[in-house]
Every structure is written in structure tokens, then in C-alpha cells.
Amino acid sequence: MTMEFVFFQLLNGLSFAGLLFLVASGFTLIFGLMRVVNLAHGGFYLVGGYIGLTIVLATGNIWLAALGGALAVGVLGVLMETSLLRRVRGQELPEVLLTIGVAFMLGDLTLAFWGGDPRAMPLPDYLSGSVDLGFIGYPRFRVLVTLLAVAVGIALWLLMSKTRVGAIVRAGVDDREMIAALGINIRLVFTGLFFFGALLAGLSGVVGAAFLGLVPGESDIEILLFALVVVILGGLGSLPGAAIGSVIVGLIDAFAKALVPELAFFTLFAPMAIVLVLRPEGLLGRRA
Amino acid sequence: MLSIENLRCAYGTAEILRGIDMDVHVGEVVALLGRNGMGKTSLVRSVAGTRPPVVSGGTIRWAGTDTTHAPSHERARLGMGLVPQGRHVFSSLTVHENLTVAARRRQNGWDLDEVYAFFPRLQERSRSRGRNLSGGEQQMLAIGRALMTNPQLLLMDEPSEGLAPAVIAQIRERIQQLKGSDIAVLLVEQNLGLALSVADRVYILGDEGRVAWHGQASELEADDDAQQRLLAV
Ligand SMILES: Nc1ncnc2c1ncn2[C@@H]1O[C@H](COP(=O)(O)OP(=O)(O)O)[C@@H](O)[C@H]1O
Ligand SMILES: [Mg+2]
Numbered sequence: 001m002t003m004e005f006v007f008f009q010l011l012n013g014l015s016f017a018g019l020l021f022l023v024a025s026g027f028t029l030i031f032g033l034m035r036v037v038n039l040a041h042g043g044f045y046l047v048g049g050y051i052g053l054t055i056v057l058a059t060g061n062i063w064l065a066a067l068g069g070a071l072a073v074g075v076l077g078v079l080m081e082t083s084l085l086r087r088v089r090g091q092e093l094p095e096v097l098l099t100i101g102v103a104f105m106l107g108d109l110t111l112a113f114w115g116g117d118p119r120a121m122p123l124p125d126y127l128s129g130s131v132d133l134g135f136i137g138y139p140r141f142r143v144l145v146t147l148l149a150v151a152v153g154i155a156l157w158l159l160m161s162k163t164r165v166g167a168i169v170r171a172g173v174d175d176r177e178m179i180a181a182l183g184i185n186i187r188l189v190f191t192g193l194f195f196f197g198a199l200l201a202g203l204s205g206v207v208g209a210a211f212l213g214l215v216p217g218e219s220d221i222e223i224l225l226f227a228l229v230v231v232i233l234g235g236l237g238s239l240p241g242a243a244i245g246s247v248i249v250g251l252i253d254a255f256a257k258a259l260v261p262e263l264a265f266f267t268l269f270a271p272m273a274i275v276l277v278l279r280p281e282g283l284l285g286r287r288a
Numbered sequence: 289m290l291s292i293e294n295l296r297c298a299y300g301t302a303e304i305l306r307g308i309d310m311d312v313h314v315g316e317v318v319a320l321l322g323r324n325g326m327g328k329t330s331l332v333r334s335v336a337g338t339r340p341p342v343v344s345g346g347t348i349r350w351a352g353t354d355t356t357h358a359p360s361h362e363r364a365r366l367g368m369g370l371v372p373q374g375r376h377v378f379s380s381l382t383v384h385e386n387l388t389v390a391a392r393r394r395q396n397g398w399d400l401d402e403v404y405a406f407f408p409r410l411q412e413r414s415r416s417r418g419r420n421l422s423g424g425e426q427q428m429l430a431i432g433r434a435l436m437t438n439p440q441l442l443l444m445d446e447p448s449e450g451l452a453p454a455v456i457a458q459i460r461e462r463i464q465q466l467k468g469s470d471i472a473v474l475l476v477e478q479n480l481g482l483a484l485s486v487a488d489r490v491y492i493l494g495d496e497g498r499v500a501w502h503g504q505a506s507e508l509e510a511d512d513d514a515q516q517r518l519l520a521v
Contacts, residue, residue: 167381167389174378174418177338181372182390182437183364 004136009254011133015142017250018149019204019211023223024230024242025156026200032237033172033193035092036085039099042224043106044198048073048205049214050114053121062124062210070203077198081191103220111216121210145207152200153243160239169193173237226253229272235285244283289313289351290335290441290472296345296497297327297334304330304341306497314440317463317473319483319505321519322493328476329373331493332445335474336370337363350441365392369439373446373476375430379419383410386418386429387436397438406462407432424455431462442466445476460486480519484509492518 027041052069056062080102088094123141130137160166171179172186180186208214208223230249234241248271256267275283290312297305304327312318320328330341335348337360348356355363364370378386387400387410404411407428413421421429427447434442444463448456456479463486466473477483483490487505492514494500501514508514 164389167385171378171381171385171389174380175376177360178370178372178376178378179390180360181336181338181364181370182433183361183392184390185359185361 005258008136008138009258010251011138011142012258013251013254014247015146015211015250016253017246018142018146019208020226020230020250021149021243021246022152022200022204022207024227024234024246025152025239026197026204027227028231028234028237028239028242029156029200030194030197031231032239033169033176034190036095037099037236038197039096039224040080040102040106041197041201041227042220042222043103043110044073044077044201045205045208045223046110046214046216046220047076047106048202049121049209049219050110050119050205051202052206053114053119053209053214056121060124062121062127062206065121066203066206069206070199073202073205074195074199077194077201078191080198081194085194086187086190103224107217107220110220114214114216116216118213118215119209120213121206123210127210141210145211148207149246153239156239226268229268232282233272233275235282238282238284238286241282241284289349290474291349292331292335292346293349294346295331295334295343295348297330297341298344299330299341303344304497305334307346308493308497308499310491310499310502312441312472312474314470314472315468316488317467317475317486319487319490320474320476320493321478321480321483321490322500323495323519323521324478326493326495327497328493329445332370332372332443332474332476335363336360336368336372336443338370338372364390364437364439367438367440369434369437369442371427371430371434371442371444371447373449375423375426377418377421377426377429377433380417382415382417383421383425383429384414386433390433391436392438394438398435400436403432403435406435406465424451424458427451427455427459431459440471442471442473444473446478447475448477448479448482456482480515494518 023045027038030036030038048069051072052065055065055068084098085095088098127141127144129140131140131143160169168179168184168189172189176186212219226249230245231242233248234245252267252271256264260267292308292310295305295308296303308331320331322328334341334343337358343356347354350368351366353366355366381389387403409425410428410432413425418426418429431447447459460482463473463475467486475483475487484505490503490505490508491499492501500518
């Protein structure tokens with residue numbers, strides 16, 4: 001193993017971790033307050049990716065695509081929350097089944113709309129190519145994804161820990177009933193948070209479309225699995241947990257795919273199983 | 289004024305309250321007493337709008353509005369402040385955040401400085417998280433948090449539960465200070481001494497889900513029979 005190899009895989013792992021964090025942060029935010037395991041999150045990602053792709057093909061503007069994909073999926077999330085999830089609030093099984101149903105529906109709809117061929121997001125010149133990192137070159141886009149994830153992570157952390165909205169959400173995680181009894185419309189907070197979590201899924205879908213490409217019926221499930229492993233490792237509902245989980249999973253994935261590609265699933269799920277046995281609430285999660 | 293008429297409430301099919309009539313006026317402290325399990329907390333939750341229980345009959349009027357089925361956040365905005373049994377401070381928020389998270393301003397009303405002056409201990413612990421407070425500190429925080437919403441009706445459910453006598457004495461003093469401001473207090477208590485020392489009037493819930501006794505606090509103090517029959521354990 002040369003230094004270059006290790007360094008290259010480190011970068012692969014960290015940039016994939018960036019994408020994973022973008023996906024997992026929205027997922028874990030929603031779970032943290034609402035206790036809903038939103039299995040449609042992968043579908044949100046896929047729809048965001050396709051909408052972004054369509055916008056890029058029409059306008060050539062990747063920023064517009066990111067904005068459009070994120071907002072459209074945010075609205076989709078609000079529709080799902082207010083028209084479906086709200087009716088089964090607090091009933092775990094119907095909630096999960098509902099999100100699975102939506103996941104399958106989104107998978108079918110994207111297939112019908114955008115066809116079954118794998119697609120990739122074309123990138124403008126200034127985002128493609130590679131940057132010189134001293135002794136190796138590395139794809140510029142992947143470096144930017146890592147930076148974007150760090151920026152989003154810091155912004156989310158500031159939002160949650162320094163603002164009143166963040167304090168309301170954290171108070172709601174601690175004790176929903178009590179925050180409502182103090183005059184906060186928790187339903188509205190739920191909807192707002194769902195919008196925000198879905199928006200992050202849509203944004204990560206646009207990023208993922210350029211990073212991994214879009215394969216209907218596959219990308220959504222694959223990214224959902226990764227997100228699940230990330231948040232279970234890090235602790236469901238914990239933002240720092242999602243960050244740490246992303247880095248662990250990203251690095252494992254990069255090195256495993258390079259060294260023991262035939263064991264990619266084993267190396268992904270084994271650490272999760274070990275953590276679940278030793279610390280069921282995840283590395284940074286809170287005991288129920 | 290809080291006015292409760294023929295209130296019934298239930299958990300599923302189990303009806304706990306079966307026709308409660310009660311008034312609480314601004315400026316007075318009304319104590320709600322009764323043995324464990326008589327439905328005091330159920331009554332408070334029905335008034336505050338936290339479910340369960342579900343109100344199955346009767347009306348709750350507050351400040352001229354029928355709030356019987358209003359969501360709890362709307363009742364809070366109409367001026368109800370809840371200090372729940374078990375305190376329910378936000379465990380991962382600091383004392384400061386617990387106080388400011390749901391603050392609602394009112395002219396000449398409570399603000400952070402006033403609450404800290406009311407409970408100096410809270411200021412000393414302002415950076416501590418809710419989960420790291422002692423029981424007494426949590427109780428002060430629960431009261432302070434409710435005051436930060438500037439309520440005109442304060443619902444306090446067993447504020448003395450599990451606290452040391454010195455802390456109870458301080459809570460008693462604070463309730464007395466609140467009395468006479470333009471606030472109505474409904475105080476649920478097991479501690480008869482505390483209740484009698486601060487309350488103007490008293491309601492006692494009996495085991496049929498109805499009010500078994502009501503009258504002036506001084507009358508109850510003199511009524512050994514009622515105390516024996518309805519409160520002694
Ligand atoms: N969540 C609940 N579900 C079912 N029954 C309940 C619930 N909470 C309280 N009860 C029942 O309602 C009755 C009244 O309880 P509660 O209002 O807590 O009484 P108190 O506050 O006077 O001790 C009790 O018999 C209790 O067992
Ligand atoms: Mg009680």
C-alpha cells in the first residue's frame with residue numbers, strides 16, 4: 001500500500017462521507033423530533049436528482065438545478081406530511097408502512113417519468129476536472145462536495161444550537177407535549193422540519209446525481225441503506241452522530257471497495273451490527 | 289375567570305371525571321385536593337389541553353372563550369401557564385434556554401431578569417442543563433418557565449412533590465407573592481399544610497369523579513371530619 005493509495009482512498013471516503021451526511025442529516029433531523037423513520041427519504045433523494053437533472057438539461061445551470069431539486073422535494077415532503085403522515089401520527093407501524101409505500105410510489109413514478117436508463121448529471125467545466133493537492137490530483141467536484149457537507153453541517157449546528165427555532169426543536173425532542181403547552185404549535189414545527197429534511201434530501205439527490213449517477217429503482221434504495229447505517233451507527237436523531245457515522249461509513253466503503261470489493265456489504269453492515277450490540281443507541285445517540 | 293361546567297373526561301373507555309363544576313377567579317389561589325388517583329392531574333390536563341385524557345362532556349371556559357376542545361398551544365396563548373406534575377423541564381436545554389424558548393412578552397410582565405430575581409438559584413445555574421438540576425431547582429425552573437409565558441392562569445400540579453421542607457417553604461413564599469398579582473392560580477397539592485397556607489378556596493375530588501367538598505380554605509382547616517373522610521390516607 002503506497003501513501004498515494006491511502007491518501008486517495010481517504011479522499012474517496014471523505015467525499016462520499018460528505019454526500020452521506022447531506023442525506024443522513026435530513027433523515028436524522030426528522031427522526032429526532034417526529035420519531036418517524038422516513039423510508040421515503042431515498043425516494044426524495046432520487047426525485048431531487050431527476051428534477052435537478054431535468055433543470056440542468058433545460059437551462060445548463062447547476063445552481064438552479066440544486067435550488068429547484070431541493071425546493072421541489074421540500075414541497076413534496078410537506079405534501080406527504082400534511083396529507084398522509086399526520087393522519088397516523090404516533091402509530092409506528094402505519095407510519096413506517098406509509099413511508100415505504102411512498103418510497104415505492106416515488107420509485108415507480110421516476111421510472112415512468114425519466115425512463116429506466118442510468119443517467120448522470122453533466123457538470124460545468126469549473127466544477128469538473130481535478131485539483132492538484134500537492135502530490136496527487138483529485139476530482140474537483142468531490143472536494144467541493146466535502147466542503148459543502150462541512151458547510152451544511154456547521155450551518156445546521158448553528159441553527160440547532162444558537163437559534164430560537166433550534167431551541168424549540170430540541171425542546172420538542174425532549175418533551176413534545178410540554179412545548180405545546182407553552183404555546184408552540186408543534187404541528188407547524190413538524191411540518192416545517194419535514195420540509196427542511198426533505199429539502200436536504202432533494203439537495204443531496206442533485207449532488208448525488210453528479211457524484212454517483214442515477215439508476216432508477218437502485219439509487220434510492222442504495223442511498224437509503226447507507227443513510228440507515230450511518231444514523232444507526234451515529235445514533236438516530238443526533239446531528240453530530242450523523243457526521244461521525246458518515247465519516248466512518250464513507251471511509252469503510254472506500255477502503256473496502258478498493259481492497260476487498262467482494263465483501264462490500266459485510267464490511268458495511270458488520271460495524272453497524274457490532275455497534276448495535278455494544279451500544280444500541282448508537283455512538284452519539286441517547287438512550288430511549 | 290376559569291369556569292368549568294359539568295366536565296367529564298376519560299382515558300379510552302375509563303371515565304375518570306364525571307361532572308366537575310369549578311371556578312377560579314383572577315387574583316385568587318384555588319387549591320385542588322384529593323387522594324392519589326382521584327383525577328386531579330386529569331383535571332389539570334383537561335384544562336391545559338394536553339392529551340390524554342379526552343374530554344367527553346361539559347365545558348371549560350377561560351377569559352370568555354370556550355376552550356373545551358382547543359389545542360393546548362392555543363390555550364397557552366390565551367394565557368394559561370402549565371407547571372406539570374413531575375416538572376417536565378427540557379432536559380437537554382440549559383436553564384436559560386428552558387426559560388427563553390417559549391417566552392411571550394407582555395407590558396410590565398415577566399421577563400428573564402424578573403424570573404431570575406424571583407428564583408436567584410436559577411440564575412446561578414443558568415448554564416446548566418435541565419437534566420443536571422436538583423428536584424427543587426427543576427421545580428423552580430418549571431414555575432419560572434411558565435411565568436415567562438406571562439400567564440393569567442397558572443396551573444400548578446403538585447409543586448411540592450418530592451421536595452425538601454426548605455425548598456417547599458420557598459415555593460410557598462413564591463406562590464404567596466404571585467397571589468394578588470393579576471393572575472389566577474389553580475394549585476393541585478397533596479401537602480395539606482402548603483395548600484391551606486396559600487389558598488383562598490379549596491375543592492376536594494372524591495372517588496366518584498366529582499367534587500366531594502368545596503369551600504373556603506379556613507372552613508376546611510376547621511373541618512376535621514372532611515379532612516379525615518376525603519384526605520387522610
Ligand atoms: N394515561 C393514563 N391512562 C389510563 N389511565 C390513567 C392515565 N393517567 C391516569 N390514569 C388513571 O386516572 C385516574 C386519575 O389519575 P390522576 O388524574 O393522575 O390522579 P391524581 O392526579 O389525582 O393522583 C387514576 O385511576 C389513574 O390510574
Ligand atoms: Mg396527580
